[in-house]
Amino acid sequence: MNVKLSALALGITLAYGATAAMATEAVIDQSGDNNRGYITQTNNHESTEASVYASGNSNTQTIYQNRVRNGSWAYAEASGNRNNATITQEGLNHGGASVVQSASRSTTIIDQGESGWGRRTSEGSSQWAHVTQNSGLDHFVYVNQRGDGMRTRITQDGYDNSARVYQDGDGGGTARFLHANIDQNGRDLDVRVEQEGHTLTANVNQEGWGNSADVEMDGRRMVANIDQDGLRNSARLEMDGRDMTANITQDGIGNRADVEMDGRDMVATVNQDGGLNSANVEMDGSDLVATVSQTGWGDRARVELDGRNLSATVDQSGAGNRANVDLSGWGADATVLQSGAFNVANVDIRSRGDVTAFVDQSGSGNLADVELRGSNLIASVDQSGHRNRAYVDIRGSGTSAYINQSGNRNLGAIVQR
Numbered sequence: 001m002n003v004k005l006s007a008l009a010l011g012i013t014l015a016y017g018a019t020a021a022m023a024t025e026a027v028i029d030q031s032g033d034n035n036r037g038y039i040t041q042t043n044n045h046e047s048t049e050a051s052v053y054a055s056g057n058s059n060t061q062t063i064y065q066n067r068v069r070n071g072s073w074a075y076a077e078a079s080g081n082r083n084n085a086t087i088t089q090e091g092l093n094h095g096g097a098s099v100v101q102s103a104s105r106s107t108t109i110i111d112q113g114e115s116g117w118g119r120r121t122s123e124g125s126s127q128w129a130h131v132t133q134n135s136g137l138d139h140f141v142y143v144n145q146r147g148d149g150m151r152t153r154i155t156q157d158g159y160d161n162s163a164r165v166y167q168d169g170d171g172g173g174t175a176r177f178l179h180a181n182i183d184q185n186g187r188d189l190d191v192r193v194e195q196e197g198h199t200l201t202a203n204v205n206q207e208g209w210g211n212s213a214d215v216e217m218d219g220r221r222m223v224a225n226i227d228q229d230g231l232r233n234s235a236r237l238e239m240d241g242r243d244m245t246a247n248i249t250q251d252g253i254g255n256r257a258d259v260e261m262d263g264r265d266m267v268a269t270v271n272q273d274g275g276l277n278s279a280n281v282e283m284d285g286s287d288l289v290a291t292v293s294q295t296g297w298g299d300r301a302r303v304e305l306d307g308r309n310l311s312a313t314v315d316q317s318g319a320g321n322r323a324n325v326d327l328s329g330w331g332a333d334a335t336v337l338q339s340g341a342f343n344v345a346n347v348d349i350r351s352r353g354d355v356t357a358f359v360d361q362s363g364s365g366n367l368a369d370v371e372l373r374g375s376n377l378i379a380s381v382d383q384s385g386h387r388n389r390a391y392v393d394i395r396g397s398g399t400s401a402y403i404n405q406s407g408n409r410n411l412g413a414i415v416q417r
Contacts, residue, residue, distance in 0.1 A: 024047070024048045024049075025048075025049050028053075028061075029053045031055045032055055032056045032059070033058070034058045034059075035056075035058075035059045035060075036059070036060045036061070036062075037061045037062075038061070038062045038063065038064075039063045039064075040063070040064045040065070042065075042066055043066070047072075048065060048072050048073075049072070049073040049074070049075075053076070053077040053078070055078070055079045056078065056079050056083070058083075059078040059083045059084075060083070060084045060085070061076045061078060061084075061085050062085070062086045062087065063076065063087045064087070064088045064089070064090075065088075065089045065090075066089070066090040072089055072094070072096075073096070073097070074087045074089060074096075074097040075097065075099070076099040076101075076108075077099065077101070078099075078101045078102075078106075079101070079102050083101045083106050083107075084106070084107045084108070085099045085101060085107075085108040085109075085110075086108070086109045086110070087099065087110045088110070088111045088112070089110075089111075089112045090112070096112060096150075097110050097112065099131045101131075101139075106139040106140075106141075107139070107140050107141065108131050108141045108143075109141070109143070110131070110143045111143070111144045112143075112144075112150070131143070131152075131154045131155075139156050139160070139161050139162070140161075140162040140163070141154050141156065141162075141163050141164075143164075143165045144165065144166045144167070150167050150177060150178050151177050151178065151179050151180070152165050152167065152179075152180045153180070153181050153182070154180075154182045154184075155182070155183050155184065156182075156184045156185075156189075157184065157185045158184065158185050158186045158187050158189065159186075159187040159188070160187060160188050161184045161186070161187070161188070161189040161190070161206075162189070162190045162191070163182050163184060163190075163191045163192075164191070164192045164193070165180045165182070165192075165193045165194075166193070166194045166195070167180065167193075167194075167195045167196075168195070168196040168197075177198075177199070178195045178197070178198065178199075178200045178201075179200070179201040179202065179203075180193045180195065180201075180202045181201075181202070181203045181204070182204045182205075182206075183204070183205045183206070184206045184207075185206070185207050186206060186207045186208045186209055186211070187208075187209045187210070188209055188210045189206040189207075189208070189209075189210070189211050189212070190211075190212040190213070191204050191206065191212075191213045191214075191215075192213070192214045192215070193215045194215065194216045194217070195215075195216075195217045195218075196217070196218045197217065197218055197219045197220050197222075198220050199220050199221045199222075200217050200219070200220070200221075200222050200223075201222070201223045201224070202215045202217065202223075202224045202226075203223075203224070203225045203226070204226045204228075205226070205227045205228070206226075206228045206229075207228065207229040208228065208229045208230045208231055208233070209230075209231050209232070210231060210232040211228040211229075211230065211231075211232065211233045211234070211235075211250070212233075212234050212235070213226045213228060213234075213235045213236075213248075214235070214236045214237070215236075215237045216237065216238045216239070217237075217239045217240075218239070218240045219239065219240055219241045219242045219244070220242045220243075221242050221243050221244075222239050222241075222242065222243070222244045222245070222246075223244070223245045223246070224237050224239065224245075224246045225245075225246070225247045225248070226247075226248045226249075226250075227248070227249045227250070228248075228249075228250045228251075229250070229251045230250060230251050230252045230253055230255070231252075231253045231254070232253060232254045233250040233251075233252065233253075233254065233255045233256075233257075233272070234255070234256050234257070235248045235250060235256075235257045235270075236257070236258045236259070237259050237261075238259070238260045238261070239260075239261045239262075240261070240262045241261065241262055241263045241264045241266070242264045243264050243265045243266075244261050244263075244264070244265075244266045244267070244268075245266070245267045245268075246259050246261060246267075246268045246269075247268070247269045247270070248269075248270045248272075249270070249271045249272065249273075250272045250273075251272070251273045252272060252273050252274045252275045252277070253274075253275040253276065254275055254276045255272040255274070255275065255276070255277045255278070255294070256277070256278045256279070257270045257272060257278075257279045258279070258280045258281070259279075259280075259281045259283075260281070260282045260283070261281075261283045261284075262283070262284045263283065263284055263285045263286050263288070264286045265286050265287045265288070266283050266286070266287075266288045266289070266290075267288075267289050267290075268281050268283060268289075268290045268291075269290070269291045269292070270291075270292045270293075270294075271292070271293045271294070271295075272293075272294045272295075273294070273295045274294060274295050274296050274297050274299070275297045275298070276297055276298045277294040277296070277297070277298065277299045277300070277301075277316070278299070278300045278301070279292040279294060279301045279302075279303075279314075280301070280302045280303070281302075281303045281304075282303070282304045282305070283304075283305045283306075284305070284306045285305065285306055285307045285308045285310070286308045286309075287308050287309045287310075288305045288307075288308070288309075288310050288311070289310075289311040289312070290303045290305055290311075290312050290313075291312070291313045291314070292313075292314045292316075293314070293315045293316065293317075294316045294317075295316070295317045296316055296317050296318045296319045296321070297319045297320075298319055298320045299316040299318065299319065299320065299321045299322075299323075299338070300321070300322045300323070301314045301316060301322075301323045301325075302323070302324045302325070303325045304325070304326045304327070305327050305328075306327070306328040307327070307328050307329045307330050307332075307351070308330045309330050309331050309332075310327045310328075310329075310330070310331075310332050310333075310351075311332075311333045311334070312325045312327055312333075312334045312335075313334070313335045313336070314335075314336045314338075315335075315336070315337050315338070316338045316339075317338070317339045318338055318339050318340045318341045318343070318364075319341045319342070320341055320342040321338040321340070321341065321342065321343045321344070321345075321361070322343070322344045322345070323336045323338060323344075323345045323347075324345070324346045324347070325347045326347070326348045326349070327347075327349050327351065328349070328350050328351070329349070329350050329351035329352055330351060330352070330353075331351055331352075331353050331354050331355065331375075332349045332351035332354075332355040332356075332357075332372075333355070333356050333357070334347045334349060334356075334357045334358075335357070335358050335359070336359045336361075337359065337360045337361065337362075338361045338362075339361070339362045340361055340362050340363045340364045340366070341364040341365075342364055342365050343361040343363070343364065343365065343366045343367070343368075343383070344366070344367045344368070345359045345361060345367075345368045345370075345381075346368070346369045346370065347359060347370045347371075348370070348371045348372070349370075349371075349372045349373075350372075350373050351372070351373075351375070352373075352374065352375045353374070353375025353376050353377075353397070354375065354376050355372050355374070355375065355376070355377045355378075356377070356378045356379070357370050357372055357378075357379045357380075358379070358380045358381070359380075359381045360381070360382045360383070361381075361383045361384075362383070362384045363383055363384050363385045363386050363388065364386050364387075365386055365387040366383040366385070366386070366387065366388045366389075366390075366405070367388070367389050367390070368381045368383060368390045368392075368403075369390070369391045369392070370392045371392065371393045371394070372392075372394050372395075373394065373395040373396075374394065374395055374396050374397040374398075374399075375397045375398075376397055376398045377394050377396075377397065377398070377399055377400070378399075378400045378401070379392045379394060379400070379401045379402075379414075380401070380402050380403070381402075381403045381404075381412075382403070382404045382405070383403075383405045383406075384405070384406045385405055385406050385407045385408045385409075385410065386408045386409070387408060387409050388405040388407070388408070388409065388410040388411070388412070389410070389411045389412070390403045390405060390411075390412045390413075391412070391413040391414070391415075392413075392414045392415075393414070393415045393416075393417075394414075394415075394416045394417070395416070395417045396416055396417055399416045401414040401416060
């Protein structure tokens with residue numbers, strides 16, 4: 001069945017004249033059984049387009065574009081069984097929305113802007129949403145965009161994947177875009193992206209089975225990158241402020257990454273390649289850098305930065321290691337390297353100057369506790385044996401401490417105040 005909505009065009013002609021009707025077009029092309037296609041375009045000024053194509057069984061396409069002017073378009077195409085796409089665009093100034101579905105039982109919902117123009121305040125501008133779902137079953141996509149410049153692109157291929165995007169923007173009319181780019185290819189993959197502000201970008205790439213990614217950003221000039229491949233990995237990002245970048249890369253089994261950032265001028269990086277590793281990063285302040293790398297099994301890393309000009313690095317390549325790094329104040333740097341097994345490193349720095357702590361554990365069952373205060377301090381611990389204990393507590397200024405343990409069951413303690 002090929003339908004040209006001349007009746008709708010005639011209604012627009014009666015309301016606004018022939019010029020508006022010439023600029024408005026709605027096309028429905030359906031072939032198969034139990035297909036449904038609805039197009040409603042009301043009070044159109046200038047150009048408006050809507051196209052619905054369906055081929056197969058039990059497809060449903062719905063497009064609704066209220067009082068849209070200055071150009072808008074909506075396009076949906078479905079092939080297969082029981083596909084469903086709903087597009088609602090209200091207050092959309094320039095245009096957007098494109099859905100292509102080739103999978104069975106896929107669902108796409110796109111909602112952009114609020115209603116109205118003229119006397120009513122309208123949240124809209126340049127808004128685009130592109131969704132492509134290929135082979136597989138039971139895919140789900142939901143896109144919700146409001147204020148000013150938005151862009152969303154979602155591609156799903158595989159089985160039982162789900163993606164949700166909510167973008168609010170600032171509605172300032174400056175067309176500072178919010179980007180959400182999602183690529184999924186696997187099974188039981190789940191992504192949720194929520195952004196509010198302007199000049200925000202979320203890039204999520206998922207492959208494998210049962211991976212999940214959750215991104216929340218509120219502010220301006222922030223970038224979140226998540227790349228997952230493997231089985232049952234989980235990544236969560238929460239960013240509030242400005243000028244931030246977060247990178248999470250996971251390849252393995254059952255890894256967990258949790259990053260929270262609040263402030264400005266921050267960079268957080270988490271790389272996990274192995275199994276059952278856990279990384280928790282919390283950053284509050286400005287000019288902060290945190291890096292966690294885990295390539296072993298069952299390692300745990302916790303990093304907390306509170307202040308300004310702080311940097312922490314944790315590198316774990318063994319198994320069952322634990323690293324806890326707490327930095328507060330300003331001008332501190334901490335590094336923990338663990339290549340053995342079941343080592344524990346605790347670093348606590350409350351800095352008022354250039355303070356450096358370094359812990360290297362290549363043995364097994366070692367414990368290193370490092371606590372620093374004051375300014376211009378340096379502490380270094382190197383453990384290559386087994387079940388060694390090292391304790392360092394410095395509170396003065398301008399001091400240095402070193403512990404090197406290569407045997408077994410050694411005890412080293414340094415206290416300088």
